[in-house]
Structure formats: structure tokens, C-alpha cells
Amino acid sequence: MSKDLVIFGFERDFADTLRCIPMSVRMKLDECGIKLSLRQWSRFNYEDRYELCYRSTESDTNGQTYCHFLEELIRTRANEEPVYLTQAQSTEWKDGRSVPICLQKQVIEKALPPVRPEKWRTLTPLQRFSLIKLCRSGHENHNLPAALKEFDL
Structure with missing residues (x-):
């Protein structure tokens, strides 16, 4: 455990x-x-x-x-x-090199500061996973700004 x-x-x-x-x-x-x-x-x-x-x-x-x-x-x-699950789930969170497009779109839509690649690289896999989950389509995304702030983005 x-x-x-x-x-x-x-x-x-x-x-x-x-x-x-x-x-x-x-x-x-x-x-x-x-x-x-x-x-x-x-x-x-x-x-x-x-x-x-x-x-x-x-x-x-x-x-x-x-x-x-x-x-x-x-x-x-x-x-x-x-x-x-019938579809393979996104594994974009495993890649610390580039900020996923879904996250880039959400920060633009919410008029939030962009997530810089050098900051994205510093996140843990769980932090990256969380951000991707919070920006998926059909999700309310109300926790996304709080998560970005918490992760110092």
C-alpha cells in the first residue's frame, strides 16, 4: 500500500x-x-x-x-x-513535454493565463492527470481555475 x-x-x-x-x-x-x-x-x-x-x-x-x-x-x-471502459483513456498526462490541446483550449475559453511547457514539465503525473480530467468535454470545469492556481500555473 x-x-x-x-x-x-x-x-x-x-x-x-x-x-x-x-x-x-x-x-x-x-x-x-x-x-x-x-x-x-x-x-x-x-x-x-x-x-x-x-x-x-x-x-x-x-x-x-x-x-x-x-x-x-x-x-x-x-x-x-x-x-x-470501451475506449482507451487518454494518457496525455504521462507526457510531461507538451501541454495537451484540451487544456490549452480550456484556459483560452476561461480567459486564464496559458500553461507554459516548462511549468507543465514540473507537475507530477497525478497533477497532469487531474488537469486533463478537469478539462474534458462535458465536464463542468469549475475546479479547473482552482487546480491551476493550486499547481502554481
Whole structure:
């Protein structure tokens, strides 16, 4: 298990209860290829949520164990079969060299300062993942300005 749970400032309003899915878990869900609804998440008890937050996916074995654990939680707590993502999820967050176009578009639309490539390179993979998630189409994007500020962009 990893030692530290990263909860960003823009996520803090639910950090104590884990009532929403933290970005760190969302990244693991994408890595597993499993779609988890907020309704399913809400059926997990606090210990389940805590385990999903802290359990590591860093190695192939850990990743497979995490996926099996999550699948079983969905079956037992939500009384449903897991739903698997039909499309490969964006991995632009893994590339620290260039600022993704989706993020560039969002900062322009919101009249925010541009994200400079040299700053993008300094972000952690989880920070980059979070920014891309916050700027995807169909998302309200209300946390994007707060995340950019928090990440010193």
C-alpha cells in the first residue's frame, strides 16, 4: 500500500468523508479500465473507499490485485457487474513535454493565463492527470481555475 493519499485543495470539501471519488482513485480507475459511478462509490463503506485510495497500483501485480478488489466491491456492495471502459483513456498526462490541446483550449475559453511547457514539465503525473480530467468535454470545469492556481500555473 502507498503511504500518502494525495487530496488536492480543490477536492478538500469532501476529503474527510470521501463522499466523492478523489483524483488519485480516478487515475487508478482509468488504469484498470473500469467505470465507477458515484452511485456505486456511495455504496462502498468508508473502509472500502479508504482501501481504494491507499492501495497501490504501481506494479503489474498490484494493478491486477487492485482491479480484482474493485470488481469484487462493485459486485458485493453495489450488487452490479463492473462496467469496463470501451475506449482507451487518454494518457496525455504521462507526457510531461507538451501541454495537451484540451487544456490549452480550456484556459483560452476561461480567459486564464496559458500553461507554459516548462511549468507543465514540473507537475507530477497525478497533477497532469487531474488537469486533463478537469478539462474534458462535458465536464463542468469549475475546479479547473482552482487546480491551476493550486499547481502554481
